Amino acid sequence: MKILFTADLHLLKATRDRTLERFRAWTERYRPDAVIVAGDLSSAPQAGDTLEEIRSCFPKNPLAVCLGNHDFWLHDNARNDCRMLSTVIDRYWAPPAKALGVVLLDVQNLPLPGLTIVGGYGHYDLGFAVPGLAYGDVLVTDEDYLRGSPSTASPLRWRDFQLMPDGLHPRTVALEQVEGVKLRLSESGDARVIVVLHTPPFEELLGVPPVTELPADFSPSVYAFFRAYLGNRSMGAAIWEFRKKVIAVVCGHTHREAGPMKLGGMIGINIGSDYGDPKAALFLSDSNQFERLPAL
Ligand SMILES: [Fe+2]
Ligand SMILES: [Fe+2]
Numbered sequence: 001m002k003i004l005f006t007a008d009l010h011l012l013k014a015t016r017d018r019t020l021e022r023f024r025a026w027t028e029r030y031r032p033d034a035v036i037v038a039g040d041l042s043s044a045p046q047a048g049d050t051l052e053e054i055r056s057c058f059p060k061n062p063l064a065v066c067l068g069n070h071d072f073w074l075h076d077n078a079r080n081d082c083r084m085l086s087t088v089i090d091r092y093w094a095p096p097a098k099a100l101g102v103v104l105l106d107v108q109n110l111p112l113p114g115l116t117i118v119g120g121y122g123h124y125d126l127g128f129a130v131p132g133l134a135y136g137d138v139l140v141t142d143e144d145y146l147r148g149s150p151s152t153a154s155p156l157r158w159r160d161f162q163l164m165p166d167g168l169h170p171r172t173v174a175l176e177q178v179e180g181v182k183l184r185l186s187e188s189g190d191a192r193v194i195v196v197l198h199t200p201p202f203e204e205l206l207g208v209p210p211v212t213e214l215p216a217d218f219s220p221s222v223y224a225f226f227r228a229y230l231g232n233r234s235m236g237a238a239i240w241e242f243r244k245k246v247i248a249v250v251c252g253h254t255h256r257e258a259g260p261m262k263l264g265g266m267i268g269i270n271i272g273s274d275y276g277d278p279k280a281a282l283f284l285s286d287s288n289q290f291e292r293l294p295a296l
Pocket of ligand 1: 008010
């Protein structure tokens with residue numbers, strides 16, 4: 001089996017053609033048995049067009065996607081209507097996925113010969129925040145993280161708070177995501193599994209320097225604040241419980257490459273696509289290895 005993994009395609013107007021061209025070139029050159037996209041395809045209102053575009057590049061074999069934070073982004077009116085992530089999935093993603101034969105990993109597993117793909121969006125539990133982060137003498141608080149901005153004076157915002165369904169606590173969503181993935185991992189029975197998430201579940205997969213390596217007199221950039229939103233540490237703990245059956249963990253979201261690397265007995269890889277610069281890796285089940293693919 002050859003499985004092509006990619007992530008963060010972000011099929012936006014300005015970069016869509018270039019991204020799809022590269023995606024199509026990979027599927028034609030490597031002829032994978034299945035293709036998996038680890039989230040941030042586009043946004044909720046574009047769900048139908050996006051799945052159609054991806055499907056047209058890979059029309060015959062199994063195609064599965066998990067959603068990313070951007071895939072839950074909505075315009076104002078629709079946002080008031082969708083109070084839960086599951087409503088966004090039911091309303092925007094599930095109908096075109098069904099019509100096009102695309103497996104939505106957020107709701108079901110993809111069993112393949114010899115292994116099963118289990119996954120979901122993931123979200124962030126703030127567990128990767130820089131401990132004791134302060135700007136000047138002012139400590140960053142939980143309220144700052146829940147507002148999405150390091151201080152009222154900073155223009156920078158974590159935009160999910162303006163665009164995803166409103167009024168959800170990140171830790172609540174993150175734990176719901178963990179429960180969903182645990183359930184689907186249980187449902188996969190004795191099968192060996194590749195876990196596919198949008199947000200990294202392990203610090204090693206963030207693709208940014210670990211906080212322990214920061215010097216003591218470190219004066220943090222404003223970007224240190226946004227580390228809180230890079231992944232779901234509780235998800236890593238849950239996957240660890242299942243590690244005997246997990247071959248690999250694939251993720252995206254940070255737009256930084258990490259791995260392939262050993263994580264206990266598992267392989268970890270963050271695809272590391274960026275806007276208009278998609279990346280991909282091919283998993284070969286004969287050798288249990290990931291190969292990063294060149295841009296064609
Ligand atoms: Fe992304
Ligand atoms: Fe993302």
